[in-house]
Amino acid sequence: MNTYVNPLRDPLDRRLPRIAGPCVLVIFGVTGDLSRKKLMPAVYDLANRGLLPPGFGLVGFARRDWADQDFAKVVHDAVKENARTPFREEVWQQLLEGIRFVPGRFDDDESFERLRRTIQDLDTERGTGGNHAFYLSIPPSGFEPVMTQLRRHGLTERTEGNWNRVVIEKPFGHDLASARELNDVVSVLFDPHEVFRIDHYLGKETVQNMLALRFANQMFEPIWNNHYVSHVEITMAEDFGIGGRAGYFDGIGIARDVIQNHLLQLLALTAMEEPTSFEAGQLRAEKKKVLAAARVPDRYDLHTARGQYAAGWQGGRPVIGYLEEDGVAHDSRTETFAAMRVDVDNRRWAGVPFFLRSAKRMPRRVTEVALAFKRAPHLPFTATDTAELGTNALVMRIQPDEGVTLRFGAKVPGTQMEIREVSMDFGYGGSFTESSPEAYERLILDVLLGDPPLFPQHEEVELSWRILDPVIEYWAGLEEQPEQYDSGTWGPASAHDMLARDGFSWRRP
Amino acid sequence: MIIELTDTSSREVATALTNAKRTTGASGLVLTLIIATPAENFDAALEAAKTSATAHPSRVIVVTYSDEASSRLDATIEVGEDMPGDLIGLKLHGELRYHGDSICLPLLLPDSPTIVWWPTEAPDRLVDSPIGRLADRRITDAAGCHDPQGALLRRARNHTPGDTDLTWTRLTRWRALLAAALDQTGAPVTGGHVVSAPDNAPATLLAAWLSDRLQVQVERADGEHPGVNEVRLFTDEGDITLRRVAEGTALYQVPHQPQRTVALRRRPLTDLLTEELQRVDADEVFEAVTRRLVADAEGN
Structure with a gap:
């Protein structure tokens, strides 16, 4: 069976999509925001693109007194509201046949017995053949009880020819120790290749775009090193506050929430050497090497900065400060702005600081990686000619409007010799016919196909914590409050001072 | 402007x-x-x-x-x-x-x-x-x-x-489902059968593709609906069937598995063009099918 070659498939036949085999997707925490806004629409979009197998089951598990049809209604509404592809009744009908709901609690044996029966019924009715994917859209505290129950009720039994996989979301722990604990819990039941960690800010599509830019082209690689690059800025800014998520955010902070996973992953992808192939294992090996070589310089007082948003005006609307948010203590020291310098100690990058910053209540929402280049060693112009010449830069825009910007100097038309900075822009949306699939779509498809994910595995998560842990410890030991910054600005003065110390300044994204 | x-x-x-x-x-x-x-x-x-x-x-x-x-x-x-x-x-x-x-x-x-x-x-x-x-x-x-x-x-x-x-592009979804069906069955196909509107060009192409890839005889028959109506592939374990039952919906049957409904609509022109413009390199599989088509026509 394993050696069977499907005569209808041909590597040259690139029109044919890979369709996953029949399977059941079980979502824990299905009543959550994420599930309604992202997961369910992604499942529908996959079906609409013809990528879901005939014979697909979707099981919701949550503490609600719902019947199958109530759940189906929820999915229906979520899809209508949030799906990216047009709603088509026939696609919905195909999905609907496989939708089930299991009411229950994590600590209740009876609930999991019901779940087992439901899945078993689907296996026979829909021919899903014992292939199950479990999506844990729940807080990490729920992982252990769910894992225990899955094992107790034999839900992850392996027989020949079937598979079980699990999807977990960030946060992958809140420090090195807790990340390890979490991993121990999951690895009891699942092998590393069966665990899919999703980082929805950094979808597979984005990762592959970056790899293509760096390694499919000849013209960027020669300058991608400390001979030409002066420094790198990695920014992830959000234009909103914590909203109602004080319970989740307070005590965690933006560094743990965002820098540990997204920004360090972006750093790894930007700084890593060329993998020998794009096989997931090779890619991870290169990312691990870079993360192992990265560290924040020891003088944390000089090379890190943190802040908290204060009340102010953002985009024309008055907003409250972090300490006034519901559910946040008046003396909370949780940071909503974090910046730090990371040095990568290897031949390619020695001497090039990577500045990472991530914050809430910034002027606009943007994620980007900017490589700033050194000045030309000699400028055959007078100083006034080049007064307006800024820094050459290559910016990989991650979101919104994914693309690449090049900044370079050009002569201003006229008899005077005057050189000014201009932009050359490329946008994926502008140049390609199909909109990029959503991160969740790619992930769910990978899970169902068993494609090795490009998302970080446990070792990378550990290495990231190793970089971040000392900084967070240092911050925790400080007496003072994080510096207040006005909402709707690019952060506190200390962040600007931090770069000025190295002779740089943040670019305005 | x-x-x-x-x-x-x-x-x-x-x-x-x-x-x-x-x-x-x-x-x-x-x-x-x-x-x-x-x-x-x-x-x-x-x-x-x-x-x-x-x-x-x-x-x-x-x-x-x-x-x-x-x-x-x-x-x-x-x-x-x-x-x-x-x-x-x-x-x-x-x-x-x-x-x-x-x-x-x-x-x-x-x-x-x-x-x-x-x-x-x-x-x-x-x-x-x-x-x-x-x-x-x-x-x-x-x-x-x-x-x-x-x-x-x-x-x-x-x-x-x-x-x-574009006749070929119209078949992509049919081909994808048939390929998925063989992924699941894994049994050798001994013959095939394509039902379509009389004189339907995509059906001719689909039959040519199937007989070319599977190296079996694929029969044609006239059906009552527009376009391709049904494809049946015979294996020793039973038939693989894909039959369009209404606009946009088809029944999908694989041996040893329950019958299922799948979405299978006729694609609008914009969809077809999008697929065509996605790749600008030559389509070698289509080329092989056209060779087969010519061979069949010459044989008749």
Whole structure:
């Protein structure tokens, strides 16, 4: 069976999509925001693109007194509201046949017995053949009880020819120790290749775009090193506050929430050497090497900065400060702005600081990686000619409007010799016919196909914590409050001072 | 912004385009799509081009011919607001119709691929026609011709790498489901059966693909519904069946598994074009199928 070659498939036949085999997707925490806004629409979009197998089951598990049809209604509404592809009744009908709901609690044996029966019924009715994917859209505290129950009720039994996989979301722990604990819990039941960690800010599509830019082209690689690059800025800014998520955010902070996973992953992808192939294992090996070589310089007082948003005006609307948010203590020291310098100690990058910053209540929402280049060693112009010449830069825009910007100097038309900075822009949306699939779509498809994910595995998560842990410890030991910054600005003065110390300044994204 | 030019030249068209773009600032175009169509089809083709231009940021050039005695070029240029690309309409009068390449060549985007689409009748040897010569990829549509079966065979006989026909694109979803069915069954196929509307060109192509890949006899039969109605593949473990039961819905049956409903709709033209424009390299699988088609026709 394993050696069977499907005569209808041909590597040259690139029109044919890979369709996953029949399977059941079980979502824990299905009543959550994420599930309604992202997961369910992604499942529908996959079906609409013809990528879901005939014979697909979707099981919701949550503490609600719902019947199958109530759940189906929820999915229906979520899809209508949030799906990216047009709603088509026939696609919905195909999905609907496989939708089930299991009411229950994590600590209740009876609930999991019901779940087992439901899945078993689907296996026979829909021919899903014992292939199950479990999506844990729940807080990490729920992982252990769910894992225990899955094992107790034999839900992850392996027989020949079937598979079980699990999807977990960030946060992958809140420090090195807790990340390890979490991993121990999951690895009891699942092998590393069966665990899919999703980082929805950094979808597979984005990762592959970056790899293509760096390694499919000849013209960027020669300058991608400390001979030409002066420094790198990695920014992830959000234009909103914590909203109602004080319970989740307070005590965690933006560094743990965002820098540990997204920004360090972006750093790894930007700084890593060329993998020998794009096989997931090779890619991870290169990312691990870079993360192992990265560290924040020891003088944390000089090379890190943190802040908290204060009340102010953002985009024309008055907003409250972090300490006034519901559910946040008046003396909370949780940071909503974090910046730090990371040095990568290897031949390619020695001497090039990577500045990472991530914050809430910034002027606009943007994620980007900017490589700033050194000045030309000699400028055959007078100083006034080049007064307006800024820094050459290559910016990989991650979101919104994914693309690449090049900044370079050009002569201003006229008899005077005057050189000014201009932009050359490329946008994926502008140049390609199909909109990029959503991160969740790619992930769910990978899970169902068993494609090795490009998302970080446990070792990378550990290495990231190793970089971040000392900084967070240092911050925790400080007496003072994080510096207040006005909402709707690019952060506190200390962040600007931090770069000025190295002779740089943040670019305005 | 719409600019109309009568009795003009490529140079004037190009200049007008550059000026128009300076004011609207469209950029990032990745390909040139030339649509070659008879004059009576001009408005329809222009409409289709506009729809596809919203999906594909391309320079679209619609070329039509008229039999007038004097040779003259009329052009319309449309850029901006609701379109991510440029739209150029060219009317070739008189003798000029044999020199379409000399008009189009200066208007192609630098370096980017050029694709020519004939929505209706097309020349026999696409690659030897004045406009076809410019293209990296040539798209025809046998279904848009008076005699689809004949047109398909003509396409197959004259196939050169880089030619495709939308008949083939219409089959992608059917092929994907059949391939998925074999993924699951894994049993050798001993024969096949395709039911379709009488004389349906896509069905002919589908049967040719199946017999070519599976090396078995694939029978054809007439059905009552439009397009492809049903495909049945015989294996020792039972039949694989894919049968369209209503517009947009099909029944899918694989041995040892319950019957299931799958979505299988007839795809609109924009979908077909999107798929075609996604890859601009030659389609070798289609090429193999056209060879098979010719072999079958010669055998009969």
